[in-house]
Amino acid sequence: MTKRGGAVELAVLGLLHESPMHGYELRKRVSTLLGWGRVLSYGSLYPALKQMRRAGWLTEDVPAPDQADGAAPAAAGGRTAGRKAAARAGTGKPPAGRATAGRRGKIVYKLTAEGKERFEDLMSHCGPSAWEDDSFGVHFAFFAKTDAETRMRILEGRRTRLEERLERVRTSFARSRERVDKYTLELQRHGLESVEREVSWLQELIDDERSRAAPTVRRFRNAPDGRDRFRAPGDEAGAGNREE
Amino acid sequence: MTKRGGAVELAVLGLLHESPMHGYELRKRVSTLLGWGRVLSYGSLYPALKQMRRAGWLTEDVPAPDQADGAAPAAAGGRTAGRKAAARAGTGKPPAGRATAGRRGKIVYKLTAEGKERFEDLMSHCGPSAWEDDSFGVHFAFFAKTDAETRMRILEGRRTRLEERLERVRTSFARSRERVDKYTLELQRHGLESVEREVSWLQELIDDERSRAAPTVRRFRNAPDGRDRFRAPGDEAGAGNREE
């Protein structure tokens, strides 16, 4: 019920954490968030949104066209929504009295307090699933919205995961060398190289985090981007992570 | 019906193309074939095998224990099957008269003539799906079993696909620069770099294929063990290729 451990939920929560948005824009933002070439399909997005509304993480507001302007579409990316609302206001032409009534109005999705909690929970109490490719990407994308300890845990978990993979791949690579043709071998070599490179990237990030986190002072409050992140002072220390 | 365009079918066809095998071994081989860290689950493999038998691409032989030895398990990887068969022969103890009767014997999967045709078809008449990540990997792994023209078509299709992706990612990256925090930005930068690197890799492979296909134009770029990387970003001159 509250399952849906997929990348989409976290991505939506994270983006709505910044500002309310409607689905269409949300799709674009989710799609470019990572480095996914592909776009998220509506067939994934809307059912996920509905389910999240049922769970209480977000609300669906249909902005009444008469009073909509400054209020509803929000700053978002500043682009589409803003321009449109402005244009509509300029012409002074709300298309009819309805729009909210007959279904199919523009819907602005907005995080609830529970939704924010859910987001922080998914970020900081994440299990091993967060070391997987896609899931790691989404978590990483929102690193600025979580604390240093969580960042470290995720980075190191990911590195460990990749090193395990490396181990396995190296073994089978060595065993293959004579048995397989040059194409198969080249594929495996290339895969190996990619994973190795990703491990060094992670290591750099880890070193970077460490150098920032360590220096002499203990952080009482970390505010990377001016937001205050509340988290009970003593908790979470052991980080005994388990399944979601 | 005969659909199943997934990576598993082609991987199985390709591996059985070399030699018959039973499912357990097949799983291991499929898992290490690419550079997938993960292993293929039985829940994927066995239903796929069954469906392929129904389609007529392969047969399921239960080797009769009495006469099994040299015949059935074949050279395969040479490891497991061989040792076991030998051991059983040595003790002279076929466990009973049944084994084939009551279900649950060891099953050796073997390609039929139709299966070989199917494999060749999937390799050479492949559509755009072959440019996708997983599917490309499987196709590439079996490049030695298809012709130069097909190899070229797949490599160039893949490169084009990645360049499209690059275009999109570059755009959104440039648009993001000021708007997003450093973590998101770093993720996108890293993604971009990875795709760029993969494009260069493909370009090298394409050049290599081309030099072998058209030997009149000599290329001296055949490094001893393929250890030359790097290619200026933004070249792509000359290669006026258009496919499809």
Place this chain on the structure above:
DNA sequence: GTTAGCATGTAAGGAGTTACATGATTTT
């Protein structure tokens, strides 16, 4: 004679996609 690991399978379901269907708004 029981544990360990090889070997084959099935049921349920998760996480997404494609293809379709419709409505609202803007541009030409």
Place this chain on the structure above:
DNA sequence: AAAATCATGTAACTCCTTACATGCTAAC
């Protein structure tokens, strides 16, 4: 007023995984 684009939604399907269930063979 037609075309384009923005916007929301559903149904059916794909491909794969997890968790289970079973039996055979080797080894202690």
